[in-house]
Amino acid sequence: MDEAFSMFLEEFGPPIERREVPTSSIQRYKGKLPDQLLAYWAEHGWAGYGEGIFWMVNPQEYHGVVTSWLTGTELETIDNYHVIARSAFGDLYLWGEQTGASLKITTILSRYTTHKSIYTGDKMDKGIRAFMASLRMDTNDYGELFIPAKKKLGPLLHDEMYGFTPALLLGAPDSLGHLEKVKAVEHLVFLAQLAPLSPYNFSDF
Incomplete structure (x- = not known):
């Protein structure tokens, strides 16, 4: 096991x-994702960590999710993206074949x-080693x-995943009482239909 994955664990x-x-x-995914990531897959599989707050995932299962979120946006013209990981609340970590760890969708x-x-x-x-070593529980x-x-x-x-019902974009409060366990892929595709994907700006923080 390399140092970056040890730090992650x-x-x-x-x-x-x-x-x-x-x-x-x-x-x-040979030639599309880093050899080091494929080595992590071979050694550690796809799994959840932090008791399920963070997940390393099969990008093929999330292909439709990427399509739902990026089709019609300027992002789809920049690179071919693959979801390599996600959080318990649906934050998506996307890897660009040319741009690496360059896109995250909340x-x-x-x-x-x-x-x-x-x-x-x-x-x-x-890049994948730096990505793994930089991950933190609280930001997921x-x-x-x-x-x-x-x-x-x-x-x-x-x-x-844990999803708000109704969705925050439909006006639900972000409280524990409005969280449910939902199927991740289906819920993520549903969320993509609710509002245009837009960049964070400083007024959001």
């Missing part, structure tokens, strides 16, 4: 809901942030609701 702890990654999936608010990675071209393996939480949600609703399975 120190922050998040052991995996849950681990799934073995088939060789066919590793071959599918789906419950229909907002995105872009990042110009220095790790492109032949530096992609360094939403309003410190993860622990209360897990206590009230139970732990997540690999295909589930």
